[in-house]
Amino acid sequence: MTGKLSLDTKNNRTLSNDRRQESKKDLDEGIESTVLLNRLLVDSFRGLKNAEFCKLNRVNYVVGENNSGKTSVLEALVAGGCYSDSRFFLDTMLARSQKMILEGVKNMLRPVGEEISRITITFSNGSTLKTELTCKERTEILQSDNKIKNKRLLTMTVNSIFGDGQLSEPKTFWVNFEQNDKKTFLRRDPSLEHKKKNRIPCQFVSFSRFDRTDKILEVLDGVFINNQREKLLDVLKIFDPNVVNFEVVGEDRQILVFGKDDHESDPLYLNDYGNGMYKAFYIACAALQATNGILLIDELEAGIHHRALVDFITYLDTISKKQNIQLFITTHSLELLDVARQTHHDGDMVVYKIKRGEGKSVVKRINHNDMDLLRGELGVDIR
Amino acid sequence: MKIIYLFVEGNTDKFVVESLLKRRLKYRNYVNEKDTPKLLSCHIPKYPGANGQLERRGIPSFLYKDDASILLVSANGKEQVCSAIRERLRVAELQFGIANEDISIAVVLDRDAEMNDEVIKSKLLKQAGNNRLVIEKDILTCEDVRYGFSLCIIPADRKGTIEKVVIDIASKIHPELTNEAGLYKKAIEEKEDYRKYRNKWASDPQIQSFYADKVQVGAISTVLKPDSSPGIMINDILITEMDIDQICELPSIKRIVQYLEDL
Structure with a gap:
């Protein structure tokens, strides 16, 4: 347990109106967050081929059918350079792999039928970051104890070049995946860290990883350091208005949530609450750590009841504006898109619908005006 | 397809x-x-x-x-x-x-x-x-x-709107009712007392006459299907009651039937 508990029952209030008013206040005060990324071009990365996302906005939703490449768009942003440390980069590249085996890693990294993945990010100031990822496999023969063994090696090379008028020297790093005795080991370029010159604050919350307690705690530490506990309390109150505080307690660092009625019953751990509250808490933590950067959220709606979505999207909108965060959100939910249309300020949001086409991905851009027409007037499904 | x-x-x-x-x-x-x-x-x-x-x-x-x-x-x-x-x-x-x-x-x-x-x-x-x-x-x-x-x-044969077509069909099936509704329309269209209503439709007298056609269709509809809109009356009663071949021979409607057949 760290620090003294401060139970603020005065703040135990219904959140929605307060948040909405705060959101409106932001607009009244003319707070304008800038858009960091302006364009994304992805070629031969996972299922994406020649996918262009132009005129990116402050809030970007990605929709499409299963296997259309929505999550790959988020991953492409990371692979294309939106990360601040190499562990985050590797974690994202391997997030889908259930187990660290070479075949799995190979399939995750190597684009189908292609040798090179190319990702180009254009920033709002006109500068560009071009990244090429290649994967090559080879076999080495090892001899030890009079036995000959095969060692399979998969090398991923990341080559990036940053240009802001004139092109800089290309930066290259490698990551090796070695399989020996059916075990796969990862070795990375020791100079990887200092080669990452353009650090872009980025957080990635995906459905497959939101249950990683160590990840949430890591992000939460950053929130405590920046004294942003109150902002997280607001999220918890969306789901349980009785919440008055939370703390990280015990050697195994559990998150304990205190309610105003805790004199009658024991406080609950965050894990004891539903997935929606847990996920929203994680997203909020990640948002607070993505200041002046980008936040990637995969299937935001999963686990969150549609009534809570209104308050949560309002919260996320306010936080992202204040912290200057560009949002990239994938979704299957029409309800979420309707909430988004009504929550985000005019001109602040855009929806990209992606579909697998012959030889290339088809990306359709739907701006706020289109949303008003298609959803507000015609009521048609834009997913 | x-x-x-x-x-x-x-x-x-x-x-x-x-x-x-x-x-x-x-x-x-x-x-x-x-x-x-x-x-x-x-x-x-x-x-x-x-x-x-x-x-x-x-x-x-x-x-x-x-x-x-x-x-x-x-x-x-x-x-x-x-x-x-x-x-x-x-x-x-x-x-x-x-x-x-x-x-x-x-x-x-x-x-x-x-x-x-x-x-x-x-x-x-x-x-x-x-x-x-x-x-x-x-x-x-x-x-x-x-x-x-x-x-x-x-309509193909004269000025007006879709209501002319509806009136043509109604006059074949319910001539008396259509005639009575026509008199009602005429009164609305001509009496000075109703000018204030007509002026709300449109300022151009010719356009007013098209709106008057809607009044006639509304009157017919009110009798044939009192609890529904004229559209429902057209779909549920008017066109089903008459031999479709007869309807399609009406000068005002012949062209659209041919057009729909050729689509």
Whole structure:
């Protein structure tokens, strides 16, 4: 347990109106967050081929059918350079792999039928970051104890070049995946860290990883350091208005949530609450750590009841504006898109619908005006 | 399968056209979304949204027969026809990622006060330009994609709107009722006491006469189907009560029947 508990029952209030008013206040005060990324071009990365996302906005939703490449768009942003440390980069590249085996890693990294993945990010100031990822496999023969063994090696090379008028020297790093005795080991370029010159604050919350307690705690530490506990309390109150505080307690660092009625019953751990509250808490933590950067959220709606979505999207909108965060959100939910249309300020949001086409991905851009027409007037499904 | 997006000016036009398609050409309504081709089903509204919107607007009709499916759209006014075309092509394009040239565009316009078909067409071309559409003969181009295009103007034989057609049909089946409703219309149209109402319809006396036709149709409808709108009366009673071949021989309606057959 760290620090003294401060139970603020005065703040135990219904959140929605307060948040909405705060959101409106932001607009009244003319707070304008800038858009960091302006364009994304992805070629031969996972299922994406020649996918262009132009005129990116402050809030970007990605929709499409299963296997259309929505999550790959988020991953492409990371692979294309939106990360601040190499562990985050590797974690994202391997997030889908259930187990660290070479075949799995190979399939995750190597684009189908292609040798090179190319990702180009254009920033709002006109500068560009071009990244090429290649994967090559080879076999080495090892001899030890009079036995000959095969060692399979998969090398991923990341080559990036940053240009802001004139092109800089290309930066290259490698990551090796070695399989020996059916075990796969990862070795990375020791100079990887200092080669990452353009650090872009980025957080990635995906459905497959939101249950990683160590990840949430890591992000939460950053929130405590920046004294942003109150902002997280607001999220918890969306789901349980009785919440008055939370703390990280015990050697195994559990998150304990205190309610105003805790004199009658024991406080609950965050894990004891539903997935929606847990996920929203994680997203909020990640948002607070993505200041002046980008936040990637995969299937935001999963686990969150549609009534809570209104308050949560309002919260996320306010936080992202204040912290200057560009949002990239994938979704299957029409309800979420309707909430988004009504929550985000005019001109602040855009929806990209992606579909697998012959030889290339088809990306359709739907701006706020289109949303008003298609959803507000015609009521048609834009997913 | 042919896919036709058929645009009409208003709801009364939609009911008449839909009735003719069903009675004369044996089209049927799709009753389940899963049976509907994607180029049509993408126009099925998903309500209510998260905002709790209950109002249903712009719901098209979905019709089919052996080799063709029709999306029948009311544009809610003559001036909205081209924007409605553009909107619906946008919806289809979003559904498939690419524009689909298999779609044909058909438009049925009321003649109103203009007897020269070319004048009506030129007005439509101008409206198309304002909506970034190009219409040349039987081709409509939207975002560089070409679609088959055709236009029909009703009534064929005289000035007026779709109500003239409805009155023609009603006069064949219920002549006395149509006549009585005509006298009522005449009174509304001519009595000084009603000028204040007529002026709310339109300032042009000729346009007022078209609105007066709506009054007559409303009066007929009130008797034939007191609890429903004129549109329901057209679909449920008027066209079903008369031999469809007789209806189709009426001078005011002959052209549109031929047009729908040729789609």
